Amino acid sequence: xxxxxxxxxxxxxxxxxxxxxxxxxxxxxxxxxxxxxxxxxxxxxxxxxxxxxxxxxxxxxxxxxxxxxxxxxxxxxxxxxxxxxxxxxxxxxxxxxxxxxxxxxxxxxxxxxxxxxxxxxxxxxxxxxxxxxxxxxxxxxxxxxxxxxxxxxxxxxxxxxxxxxxxxxxxxxxxxxxxxxxxxxxxxxxxxxxxxxxxxxxxxxxxxxxxxxxxxxxxxxxxxxxxxxxxxxxxxxxxxxxxxxxxxxxxxxxxxxxxxxxxxxxxxxxxxxxxxxxxxxxxxxxxxxxxxxxxxxxxxxxxxxxxxxxxxxxxxxxxxxxxxxxxxxxxxxxxxxxxxxxxxxxxxxxxxxxxxxxxxxxxxxxxx
Amino acid sequence: xxxxxxxxxxxxxxxxxxxxxxxxxxxxxxxxxxxxxxxxxxxxxxxxxxxxxxxxxxxxxxxxxxxxxxxxxxxxxxxxxxxxxxxxxxxxxxxxxxxxxxxxxxxxxxxxxxxxxxxxxxxxxxxxxxxxxxxxxxxxxxxxxxxxxxxxxxxxxxxxxxxxxxxxxxxxxxxxxxxxxxxxxxxxxxxxxxxxxxxxxxxxxxxxxxxxxxxxxxxxxxxxxxxxxxxxxxxxxxxxxxxxxxxxxxxxxxxxxxxxxxxxxxxxxxxxxxxxxxxxxxxxxxxxxxxxxxxxxxxxxxxxxxxxxxxxxxxxxxxxxxxxxxxxxxxxxxxxxxxxxxxxxxxxxxxxxxxxxxxxxxxxxxxx
Numbered sequence: 001x002x003x004x005x006x007x008x009x010x011x012x013x014x015x016x017x018x019x020x021x022x023x024x025x026x027x028x029x030x031x032x033x034x035x036x037x038x039x040x041x042x043x044x045x046x047x048x049x050x051x052x053x054x055x056x057x058x059x060x061x062x063x064x065x066x067x068x069x070x071x072x073x074x075x076x077x078x079x080x081x082x083x084x085x086x087x088x089x090x091x092x093x094x095x096x097x098x099x100x101x102x103x104x105x106x107x108x109x110x111x112x113x114x115x116x117x118x119x120x121x122x123x124x125x126x127x128x129x130x131x132x133x134x135x136x137x138x139x140x141x142x143x144x145x146x147x148x149x150x151x152x153x154x155x156x157x158x159x160x161x162x163x164x165x166x167x168x169x170x171x172x173x174x175x176x177x178x179x180x181x182x183x184x185x186x187x188x189x190x191x192x193x194x195x196x197x198x199x200x201x202x203x204x205x206x207x208x209x210x211x212x213x214x215x216x217x218x219x220x221x222x223x224x225x226x227x228x229x230x231x232x233x234x235x236x237x238x239x240x241x242x243x244x245x246x247x248x249x250x251x252x253x254x255x256x257x258x259x260x261x262x263x264x265x266x267x268x269x270x271x272x273x274x275x276x277x278x279x280x281x282x283x284x285x286x287x288x289x290x291x292x293x294x295x296x297x298x299x300x301x302x303x304x305x306x307x308x309x310x311x312x313x314x315x316x317x318x319x320x321x322x323x324x325x326x327x328x329x330x331x332x333x334x335x336x337x338x339x340x341x342x343x344x345x346x347x348x349x350x351x352x353x354x355x356x357x358x359x360x361x362x363x364x365x366x367x368x
Numbered sequence: 369x370x371x372x373x374x375x376x377x378x379x380x381x382x383x384x385x386x387x388x389x390x391x392x393x394x395x396x397x398x399x400x401x402x403x404x405x406x407x408x409x410x411x412x413x414x415x416x417x418x419x420x421x422x423x424x425x426x427x428x429x430x431x432x433x434x435x436x437x438x439x440x441x442x443x444x445x446x447x448x449x450x451x452x453x454x455x456x457x458x459x460x461x462x463x464x465x466x467x468x469x470x471x472x473x474x475x476x477x478x479x480x481x482x483x484x485x486x487x488x489x490x491x492x493x494x495x496x497x498x499x500x501x502x503x504x505x506x507x508x509x510x511x512x513x514x515x516x517x518x519x520x521x522x523x524x525x526x527x528x529x530x531x532x533x534x535x536x537x538x539x540x541x542x543x544x545x546x547x548x549x550x551x552x553x554x555x556x557x558x559x560x561x562x563x564x565x566x567x568x569x570x571x572x573x574x575x576x577x578x579x580x581x582x583x584x585x586x587x588x589x590x591x592x593x594x595x596x597x598x599x600x601x602x603x604x605x606x607x608x609x610x611x612x613x614x615x616x617x618x619x620x621x622x623x624x625x626x627x628x629x630x631x632x633x634x635x636x637x638x639x640x641x642x643x644x645x646x647x648x649x650x651x652x653x654x655x656x657x658x659x660x661x662x663x664x665x666x667x668x669x670x671x672x673x674x675x676x677x678x679x680x681x682x683x684x685x686x687x688x689x690x691x692x693x694x695x696x697x698x699x700x701x702x703x704x705x706x707x708x709x710x711x712x713x714x715x716x717x718x719x720x721x722x723x724x725x726x727x728x729x730x731x732x733x734x735x736x
Contacts, residue, residue: 008457009435042686064687065640067377084687085628087640088704089376108629111703136683136690137629137638170685260453261476261505270505272433272455276719280648315504317538318410318715319432319452322504335479336456347686351644352720368736 002301004256004338006361010273011256012349013304013340014356014364018252019234020052026216026233027056033222038062038081040211040231043347046356047075048364049234060102062211062229066093071367073101080104081209083168083229085129085137086112091119098122106166108139113153113160120159127166127209128154130195132188134170141167141191144198151202164207164226165195172214178244185215193224217245237346238295242283248342253356254297254304255341255349257321259333267330268314269323271339275316278341279348285312294341296323302359304340313341370669372624372706374729378641379624380717381672381708382724382732386620387602388420394584394601395424401590406430406449408579408599411715414724415443416732417602428470430579430597434461439735441469448472449577451536451597453497453505454480459487466490474534476507481521481528488527495534495577496522498563500556502538509535509559512566519570532575532594533563540582546612553583561592585613605714606663610651616710621724622665622672623709623717625689627701635698636682637691639707643684646709647716653680662709664691670727672708681709 003013023039030037039053042064050061050072060079063069069080070093081104086094094116097103104125107113116124128150131138139146154162169188175181192208199206210222211229217240222228235253236246257273278293285292294313298305311325323339333339343349350356356364371381391407398405407421410432418429418440428447431437437448438461449472454462462484465471472493475481484492496518499506507514522530537556543549560576567574578590579597585608590596603621604614625641646661653660662681666673679693691707701707711717718724724732 008455008461009433065377084640085638087376087626087628089626089706093376109703115704135631135634136685136688137631140633258455258457260455263503263505265508266503270453272452275647275716279643280716317504318719320504335477336483338457348643348648351686 001361003357003359003361004299006357007256007338009258010277011357012353012355013254013256013299014358015252015303016052016358016360018250019049022233022236022250022252023053023056026230027058029216029220030228033220035222035225036227038209038227038229039234040064040083040229041072042068043231043234044350044366046364046366047072050075050077062231066090066097068367069097069103073097078102081127081166081229082106083166086116088112088115091115094124095120095122098124104163107150107154108137110150110153113150113157117157117159123159123161125163126154126160127163130165130167130192132167132169132191133184134168136170138167141195144195147195147199151199162203162206164209165192166209167192169210169212169215172212173239173243175214175243178218181214181218181243185219186221189221189223189225196224213240214243214245232347235346235350238283238292238342238344239281248307251342253343253346253350254299255294255343256299256338257341259335259337259339262330262333262335267325267327269325269330269333269339271321271323272319273321273341274319276318277349277352278316278321278343279345279352280316281345281348283344291315292344293321294343297340297342299338299340307342369729371725371727371729372667374725375624375706377626378645379725380721380723381622381624381667382726383620383671384420384726384728386618387417390601390604390618390620391421391424394598395426397584397588398596401588403590403593404595406577406579406595406597407602408432408451408597409440410436411599411602412718412734414732414734415440417724418443418445430599434458434465436735437465437471441465446470449495449534449597450474451534454484456480456483459483462492463488463490466492472531475518475522476505478518478521481518481525485525485527491527491529493531494522494528495531498533498535498560500535500537500559501552502536504538506535509563512563515563515567519567530571530574532571532577533560534577535560537578537580537583540580541607541611543582543611546586549582549586549611553587554589557589557591557593564592581608582611582613600715603714603718606651606660606710606712607649616675619710621711621714621718622667623662623711624667624706625709627703627705627707630698630701630703635693635695637693637698637701637707639689639691640687641689641709642687644686645717645720646684646689646711647713647720648684649713649716651712659683660712661689662711665708665710667706667708675710
C-alpha cells in the first residue's frame with residue numbers, strides 16, 4: 001500500500017512498530033531496575049495509543065491536566081496521577097474524578113492542602129512535589145522542615161492520603177550532553193534517597209516517583225526510586241535524538257508535508273506545514289544561531305527513510321515552512337510531492353495535529 | 369458581572385469593543401487611502417468574529433488554507449483569497465469551492481498553472497505571488513520575464529482568470545522599528561507600482577494586493593495599491609506593540625490563567641498555562657537573551673488592566689508557565705487567583721485555544 005495517496009495536507013505519521021518497541025524497551029528497563037512504570041500520556045494524548053500500553057500490562061498513568069485525566073478516565077484508566085500542582089479552580093473536577101478512580105494529586109503548599117480538605121467529598125492520594133534542580137515547581141529536597149510541615153497537615157487530613165514524593169528533572173531537557181544528564185540524574189537520585197531516609201520512619205510505605213525521558217532512557221541507576229513517569233519516549237523526537245536519549249530510528253513520528261513551491265534562486269522548498277502544525281520549537285544548529293525546525297526524511301511507500309543530509313526545515317510561519325537545501329536534494333523534489341520532517345518536539349507537534357495516521361493508513365484520534 | 373467566576377482553566381479573553389474598534393480603524397484607513405479591504409481571517413479563525421466584520425460591510429476575505437476557506441464558505445463568505453501557494457494535492461477542494469464562491473488562488477509556477485488547467489472543472493481567479501523582500505514565496509518583482517511567461521500560460525488557460533499581483537511583506541514582522549517598516553513598505557509599494565506599469569497595457573484591470581499588519585497599521589502611503597489584507601490587527605499582540613503597530617490598549621485578547629503555585633525563594637508564580645495554550649513564541653527582552661513569553665495584566669471584574677510592571681512570563685513548558693516578579697507583585701497574588709497575560713503572537717495563541725470568552729461571558733467558537 002502507498003500511504004502517500006492518503007495525504008493531502010500536513011499529516012502526522014505514526015510508526016506503530018517503532019512506538020510499541022519504545023514502549024517495550026522502557027517497560028523492560030523498568031522491570032530490570034525494579035521500578036513501577038507509570039507512563040506520562042501528555043505526549044500522545046490518545047486513547048488509541050494508550051491501548052498499546054495496556055496490551056503490555058500497563059495500568060497506571062500520569063497526565064498533565066485534569067481535562068486529560070477526565071479523557072483517560074472515560075477510556076477506562078483507573079489510576080491516574082495529575083502531574084501538575086492542584087488548580088484550586090477545578091476542585092469540582094478533582095472531586096468528581098476522585099469518586100471514580102484512584103486519583104493522585106500534587107501538593108506543595110499548606111493552602112492547597114486546606115482547600116482539598118475543605119472542598120473534597122472524596123479521598124485522593126497526595127504526592128508532595130519536590131524540586132530536584134529544575135526549579136519550576138516543588139519544594140527543595142533539602143527543605144525537610146517545610147516538607148514536615150506539609151506532612152503534618154496531610155496526616156491530619158481526612159481527605160488526603162500521603163503517597164510519597166514526586167519529582168521531574170526537567171533540566172535534563174536542557175542538558176548539553178548525556179554526561180550532564182547522568183550527573184543531574186545521579187544527584188536527583190541521591191537527594192531523593194536522602195529525603196526518603198528522613199521520612200521513612202514516619203511513612204514506611206512512601207514512594208518516590210521520578211520521571212523524565214532523557215534520564216529514563218540513558219540511565220540504569222535508579223536505586224531507591226519506586227516509580228518512573230517518562231512520556232516523550234513513546235515517540236521521541238529530534239530534541240531527544242540530539243540529547244542522546246534515542247537513536248534516530250527510534251523516532252516514531254514524522255510529519256508528511258506537501259511541497260507547494262520551489263525557489264530555484266535560493267534552493268528552497270516551500271512546504272504546506274507551519275507553526276500551527278509543528279509548533280515553533282527549534283534547536284540551534286550551530287554557533288551562529290541557525291535554527292533547525294526539523295530534519296528531513298523521504299516519505300516512501302509505507303515507511304520513511306533515514307534522515308537526509310543536504311537540507312533542513314529552516315523557518316516556519318503560520319502555515320508555511322521553508323526547507324533550505326543543496327542543489328541535489330532540491331532537484332529531487334517537485335511541487336506536489338510529499339516530504340517528511342522529523343519534529344523537534346513531538347509533544348507539541350502531536351498536540352497541534354490532533355490525530356495520527358499510522359503507516360497502515362489507520363487514523364488514530366487524540367483528545368479534543 | 370464578574371467574568372472571573374467563569375474561568376477555571378486557561379482562557380482566551382476577547383474584548384469585543386477593542387476588537388471592533390480595531391476593525392473600524394483599519395476600515396477607515398482603507399477608505400481614506402482608497403483601498404479595497406480584504407481582511408485576513410487566519411488570526412481569529414472564527415465565524416463569530418467574522419460577523420463583526422460583516423456588520424461593517426466587509427464582504428471579501430483572505431485565508432491561509434483551503435480548510436479555512438471551506439469553513440468560511442460554509443459561513444456564507446462568497447469571495448475568498450487563499451493566500452498560500454496552490455497545494456496540488458487539494459485540487460478537488462479547490463474545484464469544489466470554485467463551484468460555489470469567488471475563489472482567488474496564488475500561482476507562482478508554470479507547473480501549478482498546468483495542473484489547475486488540467487484538473488479543474490470550475491473557473492478560479494489567479495493572482496501571481498510576487499516577492500517584495502520577505503523571500504518566503506513568490507517571484508521577485510523585478511523578474512518580469514518569468515512573470516510574463518506565467519501570464520502567457522494564464523492567458524491561454526480556460527480555467528484561470530488573471531486578477532493581478534499579490535505580495536506579503538512578512539519581513540516587516542522582523543523589522544527593528546517603525547522606521548524600518550516604513551522603509552520596507554515604501555520599497556514594496558514602489559516595486560509593485562513598477563510591476564503594474566510593465567503589465568498595465570496587457571491587463572488594464574490588474575490589481576495589486578498587499579497585506580501585513582505592521583505597514584497597514586502605521587503607513588498612509590499606498591499609492592497604486594488596490595487592496596490590503598492585514599490579519600493580526602483584529603487582535604494585535606505584544607509583538608505588534610513592540611514593533612509600534614499598535615497601542616497597548618488596542619490589544620484585544622488576553623489570556624487568563626489560574627495561579628497554581630508560588631515559589632517564595634525565587635519570587636515566582638506558577639501558572640496553569642503553557643506552550644499548548646500560548647505557543648512558545650517569545651520576544652527578546654534584553655541583550656542578554658532574556659525571553660519574554662507574555663506581559664502581565666490584572667484580570668478585573670469585566671476588563672483587564674494596563675500592563676503591570678514588576679513581572680513577566682519568563683518560561684513555558686507544556687502546561688505550566690513561570691512568572692518572574694518582584695516582591696510587591698508576588699505578594700499581591702495568591703494560589704487560586706487568576707492573572708492575565710498579553711500574548712506575544714495572538715495568531716498562534718488563538719489557534720491553540722480554539723475559542724474565545726468575551727468580557728460579556730459569551731463563548732465564541734473557532735474553526736475546529
